[in-house]
Amino acid sequence: MQRRSLLKRLLQLSGGFIGANLLVGGCEPQGRSPNLMFMLDLLDSTTPLPDHLVIPVGEFYVQSYGLPVAVDAQQWRLEIGGAVEQPLTLTLDEILAAPQDDFYLTMECIGNPAGGDQIGNALWRGTALLPFLQRAKVKPEATDWLMHGADYYETNLPVAALLRPEVRLVHQMNQAPLTKEHGYPVRLIVPGRFGQKQPKWLVKLEAIAQPKRGYWERQGWSNTAEIPTHGMIRQVQGDRVWHRRHTVTLAKTGDRGWSRGILVAGIALDQQRPIQAVEVSPDGGQTWYQAEQNRPPSPHEWTLWRYAWRPENPGRYTLLARAKTAGSTQPLEDAERQDGSAGVLKIDVTLTA
Numbered sequence: 567m568q569r570r571s572l573l574k575r576l577l578q579l580s581g582g583f584i585g586a587n588l589l590v591g592g593c594e595p596q597g598r599s600p601n602l603m604f605m606l607d608l609l610d611s612t613t614p615l616p617d618h619l620v621i622p623v624g625e626f627y628v629q630s631y632g633l634p635v636a637v638d639a640q641q642w643r644l645e646i647g648g649a650v651e652q653p654l655t656l657t658l659d660e661i662l663a664a665p666q667d668d669f670y671l672t673m674e675c676i677g678n679p680a681g682g683d684q685i686g687n688a689l690w691r692g693t694a695l696l697p698f699l700q701r702a703k704v705k706p707e708a709t710d711w712l713m714h715g716a717d718y719y720e721t722n723l724p725v726a727a728l729l730r731p732e733v734r735l736v737h738q739m740n741q742a743p744l745t746k747e748h749g750y751p752v753r754l755i756v757p758g759r760f761g762q763k764q765p766k767w768l769v770k771l772e773a774i775a776q777p778k779r780g781y782w783e784r785q786g787w788s789n790t791a792e793i794p795t796h797g798m799i800r801q802v803q804g805d806r807v808w809h810r811r812h813t814v815t816l817a818k819t820g821d822r823g824w825s826r827g828i829l830v831a832g833i834a835l836d837q838q839r840p841i842q843a844v845e846v847s848p849d850g851g852q853t854w855y856q857a858e859q860n861r862p863p864s865p866h867e868w869t870l871w872r873y874a875w876r877p878e879n880p881g882r883y884t885l886l887a888r889a890k891t892a893g894s895t896q897p898l899e900d901a902e903r904q905d906g907s908a909g910v911l912k913i914d915v916t917l918t919a
């Protein structure tokens with residue numbers, strides 16, 4: 567299809583902004599600088615919002631607690647064991663021989679600061695885990711899964727959380743085999759949860775009867791890591807903004823002058839419900855205006871949004887954005903709180919006369 571050409575077009579439209587690799591708290595960054603391109607000329611309303619914005623693999627954030635592991639796919643096995651009736655050992659060929667699904671999903675680190683770069687959207691390919699779990703038959707005493715990576719990473723989820731058809735053994739990202747950094751040959755994807763629950767270099771799923779926490783969970787990060795309803799401003803006019811660069815000064819005239827209108831654009835995501843609206847406030851939360859948004863078919867893919875703000879007077883403004891679903895509104899709380907980048911980023915905008 568035209569996905570490749572769409573990608574190319576998006577790349578042409580996007581500016582060369584180099585994002586900063588920033589993190590607060592745990593989940594140490596890799597030291598690479600992902601470039602989360604988000605510089606579409608969205609002020610031009612004749613440029614439609616794309617259905618999908620995919621981050622190229624080379625620019626996708628990488629989050630690993632250790633070094634990436636080089637796994638030999640021929641030697642690689644996935645064990646499903648512990649408290650199961652029928653322990654299984656799967657080869658990559660068996661996983662590739664099962665029916666495959668392609669799906670868009672946005673991966674985000676729970677430590678991503680508001681507006682930060684530890685988030686990316688990709689087209690993944692893999693097969694449902696459920697039939698394999700049904701073959702293995704979890705014993706009634708099992709309460710949780712411990713998911714193991716070849717790097718000795720561990721993360722845990724309740725038994726029922728993996729017994730869902732949308733949980734997949736994934737081996738491709740953006741139509742190519744997973745790279746070493748992203749978990750080659752196979753990672754698990756559990757939609758609706760932060761990246762912490764998406765183990766790379768997956769080697770074992772262990773059903774356990776005594777709950778045990780994984781690596782980040784033991785350091786005090788959320789045990790459930792469910793993605794809350796959240797939106798983030800990423801761009802104000804030409805400026806990429808995030809929690810450590812939240813001050814924007816704009817002149818009245820010129821190319822990017824505020825008298826021509828100000829572009830505010832970003833993304834939004836929820837655990838499982840479609841984003842129904844994204845609202846922008848130019849006055850610290852007193853008045854809210856609805857942004858234009860796309861409507862991705864899956865709620866697990868980010869929603870793209872933009873708002874053309876047309877201020878009339880110079881002055882100082884506090885710009886906010888919040889996301890809504892049918893049942894939830896993003897609360898206006900501290901953008902720096904731990905556990906899930908859900909806070910609302912406050913952008914200080916100065917418009918000069």
Ligand SMILES: Nc1nc2c(c(=O)[nH]1)N[C@H]1C(S)=C(S)[C@@H](COP(=O)(O)O)O[C@H]1N2
Pocket residue numbers: 593626627628629630631632673674675676714715716717719747748749760761762763764765766767768782
């Ligand atoms: N085996 C393993 N899986 C892992 C991790 C890890 O360190 N080791 N990090 C997790 C975290 S904290 C995140 S945010 C995502 C990031 O996935 P990515 O590097 O493909 O973007 O992988 C998760 N899976």
Ligand SMILES: [Mo]
Pocket residue numbers: 593629674675676677761762
């Ligand atoms: Mo993470």
